[in-house]
Amino acid sequence: MRRVLIGFLAITVAFSGCASYTSTSAPLPRAGAMPVSQTEGAVEVGADPYTQTERHKSVFGSDLTAAGILPVQVYLQNHGAEKVLVRASDMALELPDGRRVSHAGASAAASKLESIGGVVGATIAFGIIGMLAASSAEDKARAARLEDYKKKELPDTRLAKGESGHGFVYFIPPDGTKNLTAAVLLVRVVKVDEGSSFVTRLPLTGLGAPQQ
Amino acid sequence: MTAGWQLRRVLRLGALALGAAVILIAGCTHAIPLKATMGEPAGVAKVPARVGVYYSSDFRNYQHSGSRAGDRWDFPLGQASVTLFNQTFPMLFAGTESVPNLPPLSGGSQLAAVIEPKIEAFDFTLPFLKTGTYTAEITYRFTLYSPKGDPVASWTVKGSGAQKGQAGFEFARWPGEAADLAMRDAATRFLNGFAEVPEVQPWLRQVKASQPQ
Numbered sequence: 317m318r319r320v321l322i323g324f325l326a327i328t329v330a331f332s333g334c335a336s337y338t339s340t341s342a343p344l345p346r347a348g349a350m351p352v353s354q355t356e357g358a359v360e361v362g363a364d365p366y367t368q369t370e371r372h373k374s375v376f377g378s379d380l381t382a383a384g385i386l387p388v389q390v391y392l393q394n395h396g397a398e399k400v401l402v403r404a405s406d407m408a409l410e411l412p413d414g415r416r417v418s419h420a421g422a423s424a425a426a427s428k429l430e431s432i433g434g435v436v437g438a439t440i441a442f443g444i445i446g447m448l449a450a451s452s453a454e455d456k457a458r459a460a461r462l463e464d465y466k467k468k469e470l471p472d473t474r475l476a477k478g479e480s481g482h483g484f485v486y487f488i489p490p491d492g493t494k495n496l497t498a499a500v501l502l503v504r505v506v507k508v509d510e511g512s513s514f515v516t517r518l519p520l521t522g523l524g525a526p527q528q
Numbered sequence: 529m530t531a532g533w534q535l536r537r538v539l540r541l542g543a544l545a546l547g548a549a550v551i552l553i554a555g556c557t558h559a560i561p562l563k564a565t566m567g568e569p570a571g572v573a574k575v576p577a578r579v580g581v582y583y584s585s586d587f588r589n590y591q592h593s594g595s596r597a598g599d600r601w602d603f604p605l606g607q608a609s610v611t612l613f614n615q616t617f618p619m620l621f622a623g624t625e626s627v628p629n630l631p632p633l634s635g636g637s638q639l640a641a642v643i644e645p646k647i648e649a650f651d652f653t654l655p656f657l658k659t660g661t662y663t664a665e666i667t668y669r670f671t672l673y674s675p676k677g678d679p680v681a682s683w684t685v686k687g688s689g690a691q692k693g694q695a696g697f698e699f700a701r702w703p704g705e706a707a708d709l710a711m712r713d714a715a716t717r718f719l720n721g722f723a724e725v726p727e728v729q730p731w732l733r734q735v736k737a738s739q740p741q
Contacts, residue, residue, distance in 0.1 A: 401726055405648075405667070405684035421686070423651045423665045455660050458653065462663075511681075511730045 336453065337460040342375045342468060345391040345482050352501075356516045358396025359475075361503050363518050364389040366484075375468075377461065383428040385420070386487045388501060388520075394475035399508040404470045404485045406504035410517075411496070417489050422465035425486040429461065474508065496520070557600040560704040562608035566615040566712055572719045577640035577735045578623035582630055583610050584644065592650045601654075601700075603707055605647055605666070613645055616715045620722055631677040640735055641680065642673045648684055652703055658693045664706040665689075668714050672728060681727030687714025 350362025366372060366387045372380045380387060386409075394400050409417040470483030489496065501518040590606030617624045627633070631642050649667040671682040689709025693702035723732060 403684070405669075418648070421649055421651070421665065421667060423653075423663075423688075424649060427651055427653060452657070455655050455657075459661075462653075506726050508726045511727045513727070 337377050337457040337464065339460065339464040339467075340375055340377070342389065342484070345389055347391065347393050347480065350389075350391050352518050352520055353391070354516055354518050355395070356514065357505070358394060358398070359400055359402075359505050359516070360391075360393040360395060361402075361505075361516045361518060362391035363501050363520060364391075365520050376465070378429050380425070380429075384488055384491065385425045385428055386489060386496070387425070387484045388487065389482065389484050390470050390501075390503070391480065391482045392473055392475060393480040394477060397477050398510075399474060399476050401472065401474050401506040401508050402470075402481070402503060403472045403506075404483070405472075406506075407485050408502045409487050409489070409496075409520075410500040410502055411489070411493065412498040415490075416502075417487050417493075420486045420488045422469040422486060423462060424488065426458070426462040426465045428488065556699075557602060558700040558703075560601060560603045560700045560707065562604060562704055562711075563708050564608035564612040564711060565708075566612055566619075566715055568619050569716050569719055572619055573723060574622055575620055575722070575732065575735065576622050576739050578625065578638055579617070579621040580625050580627035580631070580633070580637075580639040580642035581613065581617055582627050582642050582644045583613075584646070587644075587646055590647050592647075594652060596652075596654045599699075601652070601703060603650065603652070603703075605650060605707070605711075608708075608711065609645065609647065609668075612711055612715055616719065617643065620719055631673050631675050633675050637675060639675055640738075641675065641731065644671045644673070645669070646671070650707075652706065654703065655693065658695055658699075658702070661690050661692050662702040662706040663688065663690045664703065664710040666707070666710045666714050668718070670718065672731065674731075680731050681725055683725050683727070685714050685718045685721065687711060687717060689713055 345362060345364060347360065347362070351364050353360060353362035355361075366375070366389065367381065369379045369381060372378065372387075376387065390404075390407075392402050404419050407419045411417065465484075465486075468484045470481070470485050473481035473483075475481060499520050501520055503516045503518065504513050505516060506513040586606075588606045588610055590609070592603040592605050594601050594603075625639065627639070627642055630644065633639060633642070646669045647666065648669045650665070652664040653662065655661055665686065665688045667684050667686045669682065669684045672680040674680050687710045689706045689712070691702050691706040691709060722728060
């Protein structure tokens, strides 16, 4: 019995480190320091598309490009007197061929990174105890990843004069999308008091193609 | 025991093993049951207008099929959403009426607007063990049209649900309950947030102004 317990504990300890997710903060964007930015009306919109694997790994814990996800960090600042609202759900990427890719929620992005490989491997190697330990670790990692991706996502942002906001917007371009160099980020800005809106277009110059 | 009998036995066992392997690899398809019931949340201010409700056939027949853990999970979200919004819209508007198409409406219509819901996104997760937590998230897009057919407002509402599972042989129940919670959460947020949508507010002012004093 003692041997079984010791074996179980050893496997649990071994697998708890196998599938883990550690949340890391993204660098705070600053006004005027975004790779692409545009001011329309009195609203400044900046964007930083995350295309480099190293940045993905340090901020999101995985290579999102390999999973077909493009995170774009968005910075907003209202210089005018009128209150404005910007929603991630109103954003889209306009591809060079005219197709539009709507934003994908944090849960859609996080679920693209789910894997059962570790659990299968653990089950083959250690049987039922390995499966229990690995699946529990995988569940925790998945929940932590989802929570972190949601925390980093740009919320519906209402900005009064002088206020700023930022966050990530996730896009999942269709499989085989090779050339995003000329993609344009479309950001709709709603004037809260009037209920009218306008769209700011940000060409994401220099954006690399996701590796398929 | 003859050699022929032994060969038949080996072949029979081989066929059984192959059958079992095919069943294991092929996985199952789960039709998820959805209840789509809605309780009236407190503090919803009724809009004094009669509004048309348009459900496109894409919306009515929307089904989300996702593969998880080697199985297919079919959520009949469109059908359930129609049931849900048939309960939800009358909680917000003084009157509702199902319309067969989007505006412009035929002459003589007393509708102040037409609202159309769409399912923009749905996602669900399964725990590795049945006793873990099942989650679901749904995003609806609502578009409000004027009687002439001009879009007045278009916005999204997200709802999420989490349901702890139990050991046993019910595989479809817990993902279904998580999806039900997500749909109900979205409908509640729609009711509570409708008057806060900036693009809706000018229409609301107009509706209130047209009411007899």
